[in-house]
Amino acid sequence: MTFRIRQIEITADGRRIARDTDIAQAELSVGRAAESDIYLPDLAVELRQARIAELSGKRITVEATGTLGFTIDGAVTLAATINCGSGAELRFGNSRISVSLAADEAVLLTIERFDNASGESDEKRSFSLAGVMPSRRWTSWIAALLILGLFLVLPITSHLTREPDPKAQVIGDGSWSPGKLSLAHHALESRCEACHVRPFESVRDAACLSCHKDLHDHAPPQRLAGARADPPLGERFLRAVARQFGKPGPGACVECHREHASAGRMELPRQQFCAGCHGSLRDRLADTKLGNAGDFGMLHPQFTPQVVTDPGNRAMRRISLDDHPRENGGLFFPHKLHLESLGGVAKMGSTLRGERSYGNQLACKDCHHPTEDGVRFLPVRMERDCEACHSLVYDRVGPTFRTLKHGNIPQMIADLSLAQPSRVVVPIRPRPGRYAAGGAYYSDFTAPGGGSVLNRAFSRQGVCGECHTPVFAGGQTSVMPVTQPMRYMMNGWFSHKPHAQQKCSSCHHAEASTSASDLLLPKIAECRTCHLGESSRAPVPSGCAMCHSFHPAASAPRSAKPDRN
Amino acid sequence: MASTPHAGMRADHKAVADHDGFLRHARFRWIKVALVVCLIALIGYFAADVKPRPYGGSWYGYTLGTAGVLLIFWLALLGIRKRAMTAGRWSLKAWTSAHVYLGLALVVIATLHTGFQFGWNVHTLAYALMMLVIASGIYGAAVYAVLPSTLSSNREQLTLSQMVEGIRAIDRQLHEAAQPLTHSYTEVVLAASEESPFATSLWSRLSGKYPHCATARALTAFQNVASSPDTGPAFATVETLLIRRKAQLDRLRRQTRLKALLEIWLYLHIPGTIALIAALTAHIVSVFYYW
Numbered sequence: 076m077t078f079r080i081r082q083i084e085i086t087a088d089g090r091r092i093a094r095d096t097d098i099a100q101a102e103l104s105v106g107r108a109a110e111s112d113i114y115l116p117d118l119a120v121e122l123r124q125a126r127i128a129e130l131s132g133k134r135i136t137v138e139a140t141g142t143l144g145f146t147i148d149g150a151v152t153l154a155a156t157i158n159c160g161s162g163a164e165l166r167f168g169n170s171r172i173s174v175s176l177a178a179d180e181a182v183l184l185t186i187e188r189f190d191n192a193s194g195e196s197d198e199k200r201s202f203s204l205a206g207v208m209p210s211r212r213w214t215s216w217i218a219a220l221l222i223l224g225l226f227l228v229l230p231i232t233s234h235l236t237r238e239p240d241p242k243a244q245v246i247g248d249g250s251w252s253p254g255k256l257s258l259a260h261h262a263l264e265s266r267c268e269a270c271h272v273r274p275f276e277s278v279r280d281a282a283c284l285s286c287h288k289d290l291h292d293h294a295p296p297q298r299l300a301g302a303r304a305d306p307p308l309g310e311r312f313l314r315a316v317a318r319q320f321g322k323p324g325p326g327a328c329v330e331c332h333r334e335h336a337s338a339g340r341m342e343l344p345r346q347q348f349c350a351g352c353h354g355s356l357r358d359r360l361a362d363t364k365l366g367n368a369g370d371f372g373m374l375h376p377q378f379t380p381q382v383v384t385d386p387g388n389r390a391m392r393r394i395s396l397d398d399h400p401r402e403n404g405g406l407f408f409p410h411k412l413h414l415e416s417l418g419g420v421a422k423m424g425s426t427l428r429g430e431r432s433y434g435n436q437l438a439c440k441d442c443h444h445p446t447e448d449g450v451r452f453l454p455v456r457m458e459r460d461c462e463a464c465h466s467l468v469y470d471r472v473g474p475t476f477r478t479l480k481h482g483n484i485p486q487m488i489a490d491l492s493l494a495q496p497s498r499v500v501v502p503i504r505p506r507p508g509r510y511a512a513g514g515a516y517y518s519d520f521t522a523p524g525g526g527s528v529l530n531r532a533f534s535r536q537g538v539c540g541e542c543h544t545p546v547f548a549g550g551q552t553s554v555m556p557v558t559q560p561m562r563y564m565m566n567g568w569f570s571h572k573p574h575a576q577q578k579c580s581s582c583h584h585a586e587a588s589t590s591a592s593d594l595l596l597p598k599i600a601e602c603r604t605c606h607l608g609e610s611s612r613a614p615v616p617s618g619c620a621m622c623h624s625f626h627p628a629a630s631a632p633r634s635a636k637p638d639r640n
Numbered sequence: 641m642a643s644t645p646h647a648g649m650r651a652d653h654k655a656v657a658d659h660d661g662f663l664r665h666a667r668f669r670w671i672k673v674a675l676v677v678c679l680i681a682l683i684g685y686f687a688a689d690v691k692p693r694p695y696g697g698s699w700y701g702y703t704l705g706t707a708g709v710l711l712i713f714w715l716a717l718l719g720i721r722k723r724a725m726t727a728g729r730w731s732l733k734a735w736t737s738a739h740v741y742l743g744l745a746l747v748v749i750a751t752l753h754t755g756f757q758f759g760w761n762v763h764t765l766a767y768a769l770m771m772l773v774i775a776s777g778i779y780g781a782a783v784y785a786v787l788p789s790t791l792s793s794n795r796e797q798l799t800l801s802q803m804v805e806g807i808r809a810i811d812r813q814l815h816e817a818a819q820p821l822t823h824s825y826t827e828v829v830l831a832a833s834e835e836s837p838f839a840t841s842l843w844s845r846l847s848g849k850y851p852h853c854a855t856a857r858a859l860t861a862f863q864n865v866a867s868s869p870d871t872g873p874a875f876a877t878v879e880t881l882l883i884r885r886k887a888q889l890d891r892l893r894r895q896t897r898l899k900a901l902l903e904i905w906l907y908l909h910i911p912g913t914i915a916l917i918a919a920l921t922a923h924i925v926s927v928f929y930y931w
Contacts, residue, residue: 148884149806150798160873161880162817164809173813185816201838202800202896204903207845211907215914222915226762226922231929250762251926253696271930278931313699321931336693336757 076129077181078103080113097181103127104140105167113186119168127184133159133176159183226250234268256334257341270334277321283328291627299326302352302360331625343634346370346609349619371617372607377599380563386555387546393565396599401592405555407542408591413437415586423464431463439579446561449572450631454559457481467538469528470494479538484553487539491528563596567622568632663785665737674741678748681707685752694755696763697927704753708746709920712770715743716913740781743774762926766919773916776908783902791898794891803892807837810885817881820874825861829878832858832885837892845900848893855886 080096080103103112106123113127121141128136139145139153146166147155157163157174159182165172170188177183200206225247233246248267256264263269270282284290293299303325306314318324331344346369354369366376379393386405394400413420414437421436428434433441442460443452455461458481469491470477477494479487532538533545533552543554580586582597606621607613624632660666681704688700695701718739725732750770758764798806811833818829835854839845850856862879 146802146805148809149802149804149888151802161877161884162813164813166805166809171809171812173809173816175813175816201804202899204842204845204900204907206838207840207842208904208907211910214907214911218911218915219918222762222765222918222922226765226919227925230926234929248926248930250760250765251930252759252761253763253927254757254759267930274929275931310699317699333695336695342693 076101077179078112078127078129079177079181079183081183081185083185083187093185101129103184105145105172106141113172113184115167115170115186117168117170117188120170124167129182130156133180133182135159135174135182137165231274234274252335254335255337257336258339259341260334275321277323278329279323280328283332293625293627296326298360299352302356304351304355304359343618343620344625346618346620349623349625353619368619370608370611371619372603372611372613375599378564378567378596380594380596381560381565382563382594383558383560386544386558389556389558391560396594396596400594402594403592404559405544405557406591407544410585410588410591410593410595412589413442414439420464427463433463439583439585443579445571449575450570451561452571454561461542465538465542469538484551487532488529488552491532494528564622568624568635569622570631570635661785662733662736662740663781665733670734670738670741673738674745677742677745681745681749681752694752695757696753696755698755701753701755704749708750708753709924711742711746711749712916712920715739715746716917719910719913740777743777746770747774762919762922766916766923769912769916769919773909773912776905776912780905780909783905787898787902791895791902794894794898796891800895803888803895804837806888807885807892810881810888814878814881814885817874817877820872821878825875825878828854828858828861829882832882837889838896839893842900845896846904848897850893853889855882855889858882859886 076099078098078100080098082094082096084092084094086092098112100112103126104123105111105113105115105120105125105127107115107117107120108122111123115124121143124139124141124143125145126138126140128138130136135157137145137147137155137157144151144153146152147157147163155163159174159176162173162175165174169190170186173185173187175183175185230245230247230251234248237243237245244265245268249265252264252267255261270278272279272282294302305311314324323329331348332341334341336342350369353365353367354374355367356363356365357367368375377395377397379395380400381391381393382400382402383404384390384392384394384402386403412418415421416436424431424433424437424441425435431441442455444460445452457465462481467479467481468476469479477490479490529552532540533554534540539545539554543557546553546555574582582601583595585595588595603613605614606617607615609616609618620632620634622632624630684700684703685694688694688698696705718735721735722732750767754763754767758767795803814829814833818826821829831854839850844850859879859882862875862882
């Protein structure tokens with residue numbers, strides 16, 4: 076086999092010169108040694124680096140004879156077999172030897188020196204993603220500057236340079252809002268600076284009071300300070316930190332009214348908020364009239380309703396239900412008699428069924444009418460609620476009757492004075508039970524001791540005296556003023572409306588009451604069948620705010636108020 | 641730190657430990673620390689009576705937020721710390737191990753800090769960036785555990801420049817071998833040898849799919865021709881060279897794909913971290929600006 080060695084050289088002016096040398100040997104040596112068949116004067120090449128030998132057919136072998144290998148098609152190896160038909164490229168140091176087959180079947184070894192200046196670092200870079208991705212450093216800078224510009228510099232600049240006009244809005248501070256404002260403050264959603272008045276200053280009460288002008292203090296500040304229980308060590312520390320950061324102390328509006336919590340109603344204060352002071356109030360405020368209250372189910376004083384104690388001057392006093400208060404509203408009225416399922420009243424009621432909405436017996440609703448809002452009940456009115464049975468007819472003229480006017484005593488005296496005793500309707504029956512002919516029912520103007528018509532009317536059995544207590548004042552006969560309180564709990568809120576599915580008798584035991592002085596209010600124990608503390612498993616877990624308002628007001632607490640938009 | 645009096649005594653132990661990766665470092669010491677941190681954060685979250693609902697501005701929220709921001713800055717310091725390889729208790733490996741596991745604990749700390757209140761605001765932006773950085777970090781740790789062995793087995797002891805040089809060598813041979821061919825064939829050979837082995841599209845790098853590969857096209861053209869009767873010996877040579885080029889190209893492309901999969905997360909992790917620090921700054925300053 077013939078090896079044809081083609082040496083490519085480049086002249087000074089850049090021309091390529093190929094010189095062919097044919098060597099008819101079975102084996103060639105490659106190295107830096109001068110006697111090598113393929114002489115490579117390159118310090119990176121060993122003196123005797125490799126041997127090229129012919130193999131059968133068109134194949135040759137290349138073997139390393141020193142310690143260094145050689146490169147074939149880019150890969151370093153110590154021995155290789157090459158099919159000259161398909162060729163290969165060997166590399167020794169800075170020389171490339173490409174193996175191929177010449178037209179005359181000689182093995183052509185083309186030797187060419189090359190400049191080894193190709194940057195390896197460039198190749199490494201080509202393998203890494205750096206070639207196809209934007210620079211991490213620039214991406215970082217751009218992202219950071221964009222975020223700082225949009226979310227910090229823009230809003231702060233806009234805030235500091237805005238016009239004093241209250242309608243001027245701060246640009247970009249919407250991105251600072253951590254959550255929606257409550258329903259009541261929804262209109263302020265894009266007006267952060269309405270509450271956050273000064274930079275780096277926490278929201279102050281003054282900002283709240285600028286709109287909420289008619290709010291009352293819970294108690295004088297000194298009293299509040301005295302009432303507050305000493306917080307535990309951890310919380311004291313946190314308050315000290317909060318003070319350092321300029322947060323307003325306990326008692327500030329924002330301590331209780333947390334904003335940015337959600338878009339619904341602002342959360343009601345938790346029981347713990349009240350119990351913090353009221354749970355052990357008496358320990359700190361010796362002169363307080365309030366009992367300790369920390370949980371409706373566990374720690375809450377008995378109700379102390381405001382009861383009429385002296386009807387004459389309508390004097391009222393708060394008395395605990397535990398002290399069995401008696402009410403004196405100035406009326407005689409036995410609930411039991413009126414609610415009995417049998418007897419005269421029931422009979423009377425059923426007789427009147429045609430013209431009134433009475434049933435087989437009287438029910439609460441026949442006399443007690445709720446207020447329009449359903450919260451309470453209106454006072455009972457004689458004309459509407461009693462007169463169907465308790466007729467004030469006193470005279471009959473032909474086919475018609477004359478009736479006394481309720482509530483006007485001088486008029487009544489005048490009317491009765493002019494009535495002809497012979498004509499005064501005096502049925503001869505005690506009441507209730509028996510009826511005059513035709514079913515009509517008349518008052519009894521008789522008195523056990525006889526006397527004038529007027530005296531008979533005021534007597535205990537008389538038309539006035541059966542309900543009212545006669546008094547003699549200012550030279551005139553009159554009756555005790557009647558007081559029907561619509562509200563007993565002056566500091567707690569109770570609405571009948573949410574209790575509409577209950578029967579009246581489940582709380583008010585009227586069917587057993589024989590006297591109007593029975594105060595038919597349920598005690599706390601009865602409420603506790605459904606209502607227990609906020610975190611209880613009762614049917615209705617009830618926090619303080621369900622009945623009480625922090626800011627003293629006669630109206631309903633916020634829990635009972637409808638949503639404001 | 642490494643110069644403790646016990647350094648010599650610990651040498652044996654260290655020699656064993658040194659074979660563990662950063663994930664298993666010191667018998668999972670940092671995963672234990674991270675779990676304890678998460679547990680404390682969770683217990684505190686449920687124990688703290690925050691009214692009216694848990695949120696970042698509560699005292700517990702501030703505690704978690706402070707812990708979170710300190711942790712984030714410490715985690716980001718790895719970028720500086722990694723430039724100094726040291727050994728010992730605070731070795732780079734220990735630091736990296738802590739970086740991974742405390743970074744995971746940050747998910748719990750920061751999520752509890754939010755009180756699960758999210759919205760279109762700078763605060764949630766900071767949270768989202770943090771989660772992006774952590775997610776990319778999880779990916780990074782996972783590929784570092786799996787890919788390097790695949791990467792070196794694919795290399796078959798070649799250096800990267802040898803891979804490129806191999807293709808260049810074939811290109812030079814192609815250039816010679818294709819001399820006798822007519823223009824229509826030299827055109828496809830030229831297109832194949834002029835094609836850069838490195839894809840410029842990120843998608844090709846990551847998927848390893850090269851739908852417009854000129855070498856594959858040239859090979860198809862030659863394989864079709866090879867079956868016709870009037871093909872000379874040059875056709876067969878060029879075809880063989882093209883097959884070799886394709887094989888080498890495939891290996892190089894597998895290498896670039898593995899490298900791309902190994903590196904891609906850093907393009908989210910690093911700029912994400914810097915963006916997170918910017919968003920975090922905006923978050924903290926804005927909270928105190930509208931205090």
